[in-house]
Amino acid sequence: MNEHKKPFRPVRDPFVVQDATGVAIRERLKDLTPQDDKVLRLVGTHLGSLAATDLALYSRAGFERTNQTWATRKQDVTAQSSSRWAGAVTKGTHDQYALARRGQFAYRDKLTDGIRMLGHRLSLPIGEKGTKGRPGGYRSQAEWFRKSRRLHILKARLAAVQEDIATGRVHVVRGGKRLANNRHNLAAAELTKTGWRERWEAARWFLSADGESGKRFGNETIRVAPDGEVSIKLPKPLQHLANSPRGRYVLTSRIAFQHRGQEWADRIAHNRAVAYEIHYDVAKDRWYLTASWKRPVVQAIGLDAARAGGLIGVDTNADHFAAYRLDAHGNPVGDPQRFWYDLTGNADHRDAQLRHALSQLLRWATRTGVTAIAVEDLDFSDGKTRERFGRKKRFRQLIHGIPTSKVKARLVNMAAEHGLALVAVDPAYTSKWGAEHWKTPLTSSKRAMTRHDAAGIAIGRRALGHPIRRRTKPPRHHQSDGGGHRTFQADRGTRGREELRRTRNGTSPQRVATGRAVTAGNQRAQHRSGHAAEHGFWQQDSLPLSF
Structure with missing residues (x-):
């Protein structure tokens, strides 16, 4: 059971950021x-x-x-x-x-x-x-x-x-x-x-x-x-x-x-x-x-209109933007893109680096033909103090290095000039769930996926209104475990995992014939190796008393 785990916090709905005035x-x-x-x-x-x-x-x-x-x-x-x-x-x-x-x-x-x-x-x-x-x-x-x-x-x-x-x-x-x-x-x-x-x-x-x-x-x-x-x-x-x-x-x-x-x-x-x-x-x-x-205040386009042509999910990090293009259905398209910047040195150098990386990102977004860019609505105001993280000095420096406020301010202005909408999403669990569900399936000999690239996909799917996790795989050619387990399967400690399966509305499954119930949930009723099945012509009879 998972009672000891920290409960998930509610996730805010995505919204379109108002253009700068x-x-x-x-x-x-x-x-x-x-x-x-x-x-x-x-x-x-x-x-x-x-x-x-x-x-x-x-x-x-x-x-x-x-x-x-x-x-x-x-x-x-x-x-x-x-x-x-x-x-x-x-x-x-x-x-x-x-x-x-x-x-x-x-x-x-x-x-x-x-x-x-x-x-x-x-x-x-x-x-x-x-x-x-x-x-x-x-x-x-x-x-x-x-x-x-x-x-x-x-x-x-x-x-x-x-x-x-x-x-x-x-x-x-x-x-x-x-x-x-x-x-x-x-x-x-x-x-x-x-x-x-x-x-x-x-x-x-x-x-x-x-x-x-x-x-x-x-x-x-x-x-x-x-x-x-x-x-x-x-x-x-x-x-x-x-x-x-x-x-x-x-x-x-x-x-x-x-x-x-x-x-x-x-x-x-x-x-x-x-x-x-x-x-x-x-x-x-x-x-x-x-x-x-x-400028006069102009009403931002609706969320449905921003999602219509697909979008690009952008994960903001201390030294680069990790971006991935998604179509309107939430499917990743092409390969991940990374736009690097160096935030060391004086303020003018940092600002120039940030503007250059954002310019590259927006030019790529314009070439792909998307209508919006999705970013996390980050706020580290309560997580930068050394009292919270103690000796984790490098982690505090990492959080301080992420230019959240500058990115939002500059991206709003620059995206409007390129005709792109900006969709802000809740950053909860995007890195964790993105790496869990998208990093391994998209990694191949020709594509190197990082945790940040997977987070970009998670951000984009949340902005499109889709769940972050991937769809469950279809059944194999047979229902045995020889082809591997399904993507999502009940845990060992889940109650009722060996019972009869229920329909979506929670009712019992339809019976095949009068007096005979469906045995899909009865593991001993299946012809599988390793189970002590109690039926079949090879059932051993008890020994005779006179033997």
């Missing part, structure tokens, strides 16, 4: 003069100081903020810049605060999970073995002591976070906490003091403006004309640097968006809102302009 394109600002560079630096520094001051006031106010306090803050920023710049600065402050609040709640949940796991393991005797899904006690008294001290540290951190949540206060480092910490260890960061200072100042600049529908070319603060002319509304203290009427500065660079250029041109031609951000890359010594806008 935001678009962002970036292009380099080339051929800037020294005067252009100077103006951009002055404007970014001035507005960055205003943004830092406004964020500090907003975060310290807690829940005492009202509409009146917001109006006062905007008036103070307007006096030192302009009304439109003040609106962009205050909106950026609100967005930064909302992001920090979400991070606070996520950090609180992480600390709570760690404290609960530490409390569980500390309550067990030292050296006690764990069970499936529940770790055991610690290995030694020294480890138990260290974990008990860590428990007190986490409780202190949780108390501080809960106090900040209760008061509505956040802690934000403009420019990035990681870059701020690099200042204390420049050698490890491979930076000089001057190089770090340049990156720190550039990260704290503020050169972004929200669009406004109905205004000329969709933005009055940073305006880009159809011919590529870029002009900036200068803040009041810097208007003496203007080279155009009404306090504007026109850059000598002309910009031309290659990606989505026609869509951007259509928007500015009808004066629809387009937001712009100017960014300086210190390492490359280049200026970039990013344009972004929102």
Whole structure:
């Protein structure tokens, strides 16, 4: 019997992921003069100081903020810049605060999970073995002591976070906490003091403006004309640097968006809102302009329509995507495909590797003619802490290495451009059942199957609405065990396995003749070797008494 096994958790139904509603394109600002560079630096520094001051006031106010306090803050920023710049600065402050609040709640949940796991393991005797899904006690008294001290540290951190949540206060480092910490260890960061200072100042600049529908070319603060002319509304203290009427500065660079250029041109031609951000890359010594806008929310296609032409099941791993094509009936077609990427190195290298692998996957999906891609709706938020896995450092690194959030964000945007729907499925048991039912049958001398390839098939079948396991083999040429057992057969401990077979509705089978029942379930009634059958002409009679 299987009473001792962990019960299966319910599996959520697959669903079609909603397409992204935001678009962002970036292009380099080339051929800037020294005067252009100077103006951009002055404007970014001035507005960055205003943004830092406004964020500090907003975060310290807690829940005492009202509409009146917001109006006062905007008036103070307007006096030192302009009304439109003040609106962009205050909106950026609100967005930064909302992001920090979400991070606070996520950090609180992480600390709570760690404290609960530490409390569980500390309550067990030292050296006690764990069970499936529940770790055991610690290995030694020294480890138990260290974990008990860590428990007190986490409780202190949780108390501080809960106090900040209760008061509505956040802690934000403009420019990035990681870059701020690099200042204390420049050698490890491979930076000089001057190089770090340049990156720190550039990260704290503020050169972004929200669009406004109905205004000329969709933005009055940073305006880009159809011919590529870029002009900036200068803040009041810097208007003496203007080279155009009404306090504007026109850059000598002309910009031309290659990606989505026609869509951007259509928007500015009808004066629809387009937001712009100017960014300086210190390492490359280049200026970039990013344009972004929102798309109207479009209802995603139905699940039946996404399944109609078959799909591709994709298993996400720490170093590659394992993909397998399935037809509309859930049958694997062709050979497995693997798209490799390397997530070591800096953030730009990791992002480029991920985009390259996704591009290869989508191009292959387009060539095969499928209508959708199925992926797992992964979430490791409760499984990354070292309190859960203890000494399994390599396993924790493996989980951290799987880029779940980046894959979902990029795949949604890139799949929509290729006309492919994205179907998300529950990741429960896909790797286990895929390897159990599909790895061995599909392995041959010409096809090497891995556990990840089989998981891709399981993901695809779940997205198509089919069970993961394969169909039971048809009966052999006879009903004896000489041809091998059926694919699915009752276990030895299952009650009634030797009784008469039942029909689908649970009734007894039809009788062959009056007084004679079907003997399909009676193993002793069959002519099989090894059974002591009690019928036939060769039945031995009892010995005579006179013998």
